[in-house]
Amino acid sequence: MKSTLLLLVAAGLMAAGAANAQSGADLAKSKNCMGCHDLEKKKMGPSFKDVAAKYKGDKGAEAKLIAALKDGKGHPSKAAATDAELKTLVQYVLSAK
Numbered sequence: 726m727k728s729t730l731l732l733l734v735a736a737g738l739m740a741a742g743a744a745n746a747q748s749g750a751d752l753a754k755s756k757n758c759m760g761c762h763d764l765e766k767k768k769m770g771p772s773f774k775d776v777a778a779k780y781k782g783d784k785g786a787e788a789k790l791i792a793a794l795k796d797g798k799g800h801p802s803k804a805a806a807t808d809a810e811l812k813t814l815v816q817y818v819l820s821a822k
């Protein structure tokens with residue numbers, strides 16, 4: 726029952742509430758971000774560490790990246806994720822070290 730398991734995981738993530746590195750990492754996997762990205766290495770897309778370094782100190786980065794992923798502008802794919810999930814994902818990417 727894979728879908729039941731996914732639902733349980735999703736519920737768990739919501740219960741966890743505040744975005745933490747772990748739920749961000751899990752979300753990035755479940756949303757297939759890791760098909761084109763890696764934390765450390767460049768794949769088809771830049772590594773999340775490189776993205777974090779690029780936007781270091783940029784206060785508008787979070788909103789900009791959420792918008793890019795939402796509309797597929799400046800990003801090759803639109804992310805099939807809710808606003809809350811996108812926020813968690815982008816915070817995770819920007820906190821990659």
Ligand code: HEC
Pocket residue numbers: 753756757758759760761762769770771776779790793794799800801802804805806814815818
């Ligand atoms: C089909 C492959 C693919 C998938 C799937 C994908 N990405 Fe990307 N992503 C890319 C590529 C390629 C770039 C580089 C785009 C560029 O620089 O023009 C990129 C760039 C980015 C950037 C940096 C944008 C910037 O302005 O520097 C972020 C952040 C990002 N992706 C996050 C995500 C997240 C989060 C997901 C999952 C929801 C995801 N990506 C899924 C290919 C992908």
